[in-house]
Amino acid sequence: xxxGKVPIEGATTTVDxxxxxxxxxxxxxxxxxxxxxKIDYHVIPILIxxxxxxxxxxxxxxxxxxxxxxxxxxxxxxxxxxxxxALFPLYILIELPTNFILRKxxxxxxxxxxxxxxxxxxxxxxxxxxxxQLVAVRVLLGLFxxxxxxxxxxxxxxxxxxxxxxxxxxxxxxxxxxxxxxxGILSYGLSTLNGTGGLEGWRWIYxxxxxxxxxxxxxxxxxxxxxxxxxxxxxxxELDRLSAWLAQDRAEILEDRMTVGRALIALKDWKIWVLSSxxxxxxxxxxxxxxxxxxxxxxxxxxxxxxxxxxxxPYIAACIANIITGLAADKAHIRSxxxxxxxxxxxxxxxxxxxxxxxxxxxTGIYFSIIGSQCAIPTVYTFLANNVVGTTKRxxxxxxxxxxxxxxxxxxxxxxxxxxxxxxxPGLYASFSTLALCLILTSSISVYFHxxxxxxxxxxxxxxxxxxxxxxx
Numbered sequence: 001x002x003x004g005k006v007p008i009e010g011a012t013t014t015v016d017x018x019x020x021x022x023x024x025x026x027x028x029x030x031x032x033x034x035x036x037x038k039i040d041y042h043v044i045p046i047l048i049x050x051x052x053x054x055x056x057x058x059x060x061x062x063x064x065x066x067x068x069x070x071x072x073x074x075x076x077x078x079x080x081x082x083x084x085x086a087l088f089p090l091y092i093l094i095e096l097p098t099n100f101i102l103r104k105x106x107x108x109x110x111x112x113x114x115x116x117x118x119x120x121x122x123x124x125x126x127x128x129x130x131x132x133q134l135v136a137v138r139v140l141l142g143l144f145x146x147x148x149x150x151x152x153x154x155x156x157x158x159x160x161x162x163x164x165x166x167x168x169x170x171x172x173x174x175x176x177x178x179x180x181x182x183x184g185i186l187s188y189g190l191s192t193l194n195g196t197g198g199l200e201g202w203r204w205i206y207x208x209x210x211x212x213x214x215x216x217x218x219x220x221x222x223x224x225x226x227x228x229x230x231x232x233x234x235x236x237x238e239l240d241r242l243s244a245w246l247a248q249d250r251a252e253i254l255e256d257r258m259t260v261g262r263a264l265i266a267l268k269d270w271k272i273w274v275l276s277s278x279x280x281x282x283x284x285x286x287x288x289x290x291x292x293x294x295x296x297x298x299x300x301x302x303x304x305x306x307x308x309x310x311x312x313x314p315y316i317a318a319c320i321a322n323i324i325t326g327l328a329a330d331k332a333h334i335r336s337x338x339x340x341x342x343x344x345x346x347x348x349x350x351x352x353x354x355x356x357x358x359x360x361x362x363x364t365g366i367y368f369s370i371i372g373s374q375c376a377i378p379t380v381y382t383f384l385a386n387n388v389v390g391t392t393k394r395x396x397x398x399x400x401x402x403x404x405x406x407x408x409x410x411x412x413x414x415x416x417x418x419x420x421x422x423x424x425x426p427g428l429y430a431s432f433s434t435l436a437l438c439l440i441l442t443s444s445i446s447v448y449f450h451x452x453x454x455x456x457x458x459x460x461x462x463x464x465x466x467x468x469x470x471x472x473x
């Protein structure tokens with residue numbers, strides 16, 4: 001919603017009328033900015049906090065492993081990769097029906113149940129005694145966390161216009177990643193409790209964040225936002241204004257409801273499949289870095305404590321880069337060039353990790369890989385959201401995209417195998433291959449969108465059934 005360019009009914013264009021027009025526009029622009037700020041404060045902060053703890057509870061296995069869990073549970077051979085992979089089967093299966101269910105029930109109730117359950121399962125990691133028990137709790141964690149990301153993306157994209165979405169998704173994603181990055185420092189502190197209460201240090205690494213997540217579930221009931229049409233904190237005038245913005249931007253209808261027929265029509269659109277599949281290639285790289293960076297750092301000769309602490313700085317850099325990317329991409333109204341640039345940066349990073357001549361080069365590669373993959377992911381989220389018209393189609397497109405992301409998580413779990421240490425050549429080759437495919441698909445669909453926009457400009461072709469709609473490149 002371009003808060004400075006909302007037309008004012010009845011404004012004059014005469015010379016004498018210019019003063020009158022300005023007097024009418026200025027109060028309206030102020031109201032628009034106030035409404036956007038109000039939406040930002042209500043929608044984004046709680047989602048950032050929840051995202052941070054979802055990442056901590058899901059990925060803290062990496063620091064727990066180097067803090068002693070690997071030895072105590074005898075995670076030899078491919079057992080660690082199997083434990084990582086166990087998260088994803090139910091994580092993927094639960095994603096597709098999530099947004100359909102969400103429209104039928106209370107968002108607040110859905111979030112409360114989801115967060116409480118995954119916090120409980122995360123805490124249970126502290127009490128596992130065997131590899132089989134670890135796999136079991138990872139499976140349950142995937143079941144309860146699988147709904148979270150598609151719900152967040154769908155909610156955010158329901159509140160904002162196409163060219164305001166990325167900076168919000170980038171802020172949500174980057175700040176959540178930043179808070180989660182401090183889990184390395186938190187893990188180091190908790191690992192020093194080794195022996196306290198009869199628990200090993202790695203068990204405290206699971207216990208405390210899990211308890212915090214459970215406690216966090218209760219204020220969620222009061223802080224998480226419903227969809228616009230159900231938001232009680234919006235006045236009638238504000239809801240009407242928001243509805244007009246969304247309708248003008250992409251023919252958005254707040255009352256649109258999912259049906260089986262509409263869902264099937266949405267799934268027949270090949271563009272949704274291409275756009276959603278891009279997330280697979282990027283999450284494979286991102287999960288590889290999340291799960292294996294502590295191991296890579298240890299292989300470089302850093303101590304367990306320092307390996308945990310060194311996890312944080314790359315994600316701080318990625319947070320800053322992510323927010324800058326979101327602002328720049330929204331201002332330029334483009335997505336694909338940023339995706340391509342960050343994919344190339346990620347590939348350069350992997351190359352430096354694998355073939356860097358010294359520790360400094362490999363550390364730089366870790367920074368490049370994390371920054372590139374973390375910045376590309378919210379851009380891909382927005383690339384799809386910007387080019388999907390209507391709430392029904394987006395209800396199918398967003399979870400389909402996150403399903404691809406979950407499949408990428410499976411790939412990222414097995415790329416770097418223990419028997420390939422310390423060079424991990426097969427994992428690096430697999431990473432290069434998936435990222436190269438991402439470049440090809442992103443470039444191809446961007447060219448297609450460009451040609452379709454030109455055809456619409458030249459011949460008046462109506463795109464996506466909406467007059468004056470143009471694809472975002």
